[in-house]
Structures are given as structure tokens and as C-alpha cells.
Amino acid sequence: xxxxxxxxxxxxxxxxxxxxxxxxxxxxxxxxxxxxxxxxxxxxxxxxxxxxxxxxxxxxxxxxxxxxxxxxxxxxxxxxxxxxxxxxxxxxxxxxxxxxxxxxxxxxxxxxxxxxxxxxxxxxxxxxxxxxxxxxxxxxxxxxxxxxxxxxxxxxxxxxxxxxxxxxxxxxxxxxxxxxxxxxxxxxxxxxxxxxxxxxxxxxxxxxxxxxxxxxxxxxxxxxxxxxxxxxxxxxxxxxxxxxxxxxxxxxxxxxxxxxxxxxxxxxxxxxxxxxxxxxxxxxxxxxxxxxxxxxxxxxxxxxxxxxxxx
Ligand SMILES: Cc1cc2nc3c(=O)[nH]c(=O)nc-3n(C[C@H](O)[C@H](O)[C@H](O)COP(=O)(O)OP(=O)(O)OC[C@H]3O[C@@H](n4cnc5c(N)ncnc54)[C@H](O)[C@@H]3O)c2cc1C
Numbered sequence: 001x002x003x004x005x006x007x008x009x010x011x012x013x014x015x016x017x018x019x020x021x022x023x024x025x026x027x028x029x030x031x032x033x034x035x036x037x038x039x040x041x042x043x044x045x046x047x048x049x050x051x052x053x054x055x056x057x058x059x060x061x062x063x064x065x066x067x068x069x070x071x072x073x074x075x076x077x078x079x080x081x082x083x084x085x086x087x088x089x090x091x092x093x094x095x096x097x098x099x100x101x102x103x104x105x106x107x108x109x110x111x112x113x114x115x116x117x118x119x120x121x122x123x124x125x126x127x128x129x130x131x132x133x134x135x136x137x138x139x140x141x142x143x144x145x146x147x148x149x150x151x152x153x154x155x156x157x158x159x160x161x162x163x164x165x166x167x168x169x170x171x172x173x174x175x176x177x178x179x180x181x182x183x184x185x186x187x188x189x190x191x192x193x194x195x196x197x198x199x200x201x202x203x204x205x206x207x208x209x210x211x212x213x214x215x216x217x218x219x220x221x222x223x224x225x226x227x228x229x230x231x232x233x234x235x236x237x238x239x240x241x242x243x244x245x246x247x248x249x250x251x252x253x254x255x256x257x258x259x260x261x262x263x264x265x266x267x268x269x270x271x272x273x274x275x276x277x278x279x280x281x282x283x284x285x286x287x288x289x290x291x292x293x294x295x296x297x298x299x300x301x302x303x304x305x306x307x308x309x310x311x
Contacts, residue, residue, distance in 0.1 A: 005076065007031035007038035009162040011084050014155045018102075018143045027082075027104070039077035039107065040159075041085030041129060042152065044070060049293050051086070052096045052149065056131060058087035058103060063138050065089075065103055067111070067131040075287075077127035078116045083107055084155070090146045102148035102155075104140040111135065121279060157231075159288045164234025166207075166214035169241045172277075173207045176200075176245045176252075179274070183252040190252055203244055210237050229302025236294040239284045246278040 012031055015024050030036045047054040056069025067087055077083065083105050093099030107114065111134030116124035143151035180200060183190045190196045214234070217227040250257050253274050285291045299305040 005034075005037050005080075006040060006159075006162075007036065010040065010155050010158045011038050013158045014084070014142065014151060017154050018151045020139070022139065023104070023142065036081045037076075037079060039074045039080035039083045039127070039129070040155075041071040041074055041077075041083040041105075043073045045072055048073075049290060051152070052100065054086055054088060054100065056085070056087045057091070058089045058101060058136075060089070060138060064135045065138060065140075067103070067105065067134045067136065069131050071129040071131075072126075073117075073287075074114075074127045074129050076125060077107065077114050077129050078124070080107055083129065084142070086148050086152055089148075093146060097149045098146055100148035100152070101145055102142040102151040103136055104142065105131075105134060105136045109134055121276060156289065160235040160294075161231075163284060163288050164236075164238040166211045166234075166238065169207050169210050169238050169245075172242060172245050173203065176203075176249055179249055179252055185252060196248075196252075199248055203241065203248070206237070206241055206244075210234075210241060213237075229298065232294070232298045232302045235288060236291055236298070239281070239291065242284055243281040246274065246281040249274040250278055 008031060012028055015028060019027075027036070031038065041056075042051055042054075044054050044056060054069075056067065056071065058065040058067045060066075065087075067085075069087065071077075071083075071085065074080075074083065085103055085105055086100050087103055088099050089101040090099035105112070107129070111132050113130040113132070115128045115130070117126045117128060118124050119126070142148075177200070180190045180196065185193045185196045191200075213230060217231055217234075220227045257275050257278075289297075296308060300307050
């Protein structure tokens, strides 16, 4: 059985919320067993933070969607069987948000070309995906026609919960502590150095606050209450912690950090690969919506501040 990937954490909950019974039956079981793997097709060369500007088009002809356009930064698309993607299906819709649909597409067809992008780490974890009259059945549509923006936000909520999970902060901080226990900093044991002790204690406080906040969100949800704006903060808090952990590790590892060039996959990089973890922590502040965008969302949707003007 293959490792299930983003299908289980992002697509399955979206299908449960917004999919037809036929799509649930068709895709959920095999996604959960890991027999089919998914890639996410949101970003395009000119549509990242401003996702609704996407230009990939899908036209319905003879019972099939015909898809033309390009996606970029699709994580591990070279190993995926299917993609959940956003395409413009209603070019005449009154606003750019209303003309988008959420489609499921088989990537193993002649109209699809997948080109992995080589990273500075030497591996290729992202791809460009080109659609040249690729097709997909008319009913492989999640939500209604032109309702893709609403569905995409459901998937993004699941993606941000996945990235923002407090348990990963706790685990990473424990790994940092084990590194600190066996490291020296400025010639003394790191845990005896006042600056390092202070940095670790401040971070320990942030990790605990994130953990207890996640318990609170869980118990409120379990009691049918809305945790409110607190859920909007998970991704930003978790990726900030992840980045601070990696920065402290960089100081603890010292020169060896530079001597071991970052090669290989950043995924699952543990204490033996702190340099990769550092680079991965930068990527996490971007994937699933950048930290700046998370701040905008917290300000506008969470705190009710005025929307920023036409950026
Ligand atoms: C690890 C990783 C995995 C990814 N996986 C996928 C994937 O599987 N599928 C997929 O579709 N995409 C994926 N992406 C792409 C990701 O969603 C985009 O990189 C992200 O949304 C930002 O878009 P962009 O790169 O075009 O940057 P831009 O949108 O051009 O942003 C550039 C900078 O401007 C800032 N900025 C932009 N708009 C505003 C604003 N309104 N207010 C304040 N600041 C702003 C941003 O914060 C950023 O610092 C992945 C990215 C990473 C790093």
C-alpha cells in the first residue's frame, strides 16, 4: 500500500463536504487505502496569492470537460494519478470568483504533460503541469458549475489545518531539545548558555500555547461550538514555530550546517538533516497561502478589519 498523501487530508474531507455520492464512492475508498494519489492544481504562473486570477480554462463539449492551461508548484504531481484543479468554466461571470469550477482529472492521458522542477536541494518535489485539450467527464465536478471558489476554500481550510497541526510543533520542538542537549553553543553546553536557554524557553511557551489552543478548538468543535477566528491562526502560528525551531537548530549545528550541503528531500527531514529542515520551514510559510496572506485573513475575516484595497 502506498503512502496516501494529500488525498486523505485535503480531497477526502472536501468530497465529504461538497462531493456527489457518485464521486465519494468512486474516489474515497481508493484514496484512503493509498491506491490512488492526488496532486493539487491551484497555482498558476500569474495566480498564487491572487488565486482567483487563474486562467486555465475548461469547456464542456460532448459530455466532457476540455481543459487547456498550465499549473505550477503542484507538489509531487509526477507521482500522482489524479489532480483536483481549479479551472475557469464561466468566462462571462460577473466576478472572477464566480467563474471557477473544481474538477477532478486523470493525469495519465496524452493531453497532460508533467514537468518536475529541480530545487536548490537537488530534489524535484514540485511540478509544472500543462493541459493541452485534456479531458475529464462532465460529472467529475465537485460542487456546482462555477462554484469552485467555495469548494477551493473548503480544501484550503483542510490544507491549513494539516500544515498548522500543533502536534507537529510539539514533535519538532522535542527534536530541537534533543539536539540542544548534545550541542555546545559558544563554547559551553547549549542548555547552560543564557541566550540559548531564553530562546528555547520562549519557544517552549509558544509551542504550549499552540497545543492548548488546539485542544480548545477541538473541544469547542466537539461540543458544536464555533471556535471562531482562532482556527484562522493555526497555519501562521505553526509555520512561525517551525521556522524558529530551524533557526535555533542552525545556530546549534554551527559550521556543520554549512558544510553539509542541503540535498535530497526536505520531507520528513529530522534532526540529522537540520539544514533541510531549515529550507523546508521557509517553504511551509508559503505553501497553502503565504504568511502575509494568513495575516490578511486573520485581520479581515477574524478581526473584522477593513479589506485591503485592490492589491
Ligand atoms: C512547499 C510548497 C508547496 C506547494 N504546493 C502546491 C501545490 O501542491 N499546488 C499548488 O497549486 N500550489 C502549491 N504551492 C504554491 C503556493 O500555493 C504559492 O506559492 C503561494 O500561494 C504563493 O503564490 P506565489 O508563489 O505566486 O507568490 P505571490 O502570490 O506572487 O506572492 C509573492 C509575495 O507577495 C506577497 N503578497 C502577495 N499578495 C499579497 C497581499 N495581498 N498582501 C500582502 N502580501 C502579499 C506574498 O506573501 C509573497 O511574500 C506550493 C508552494 C510551496 C512553497
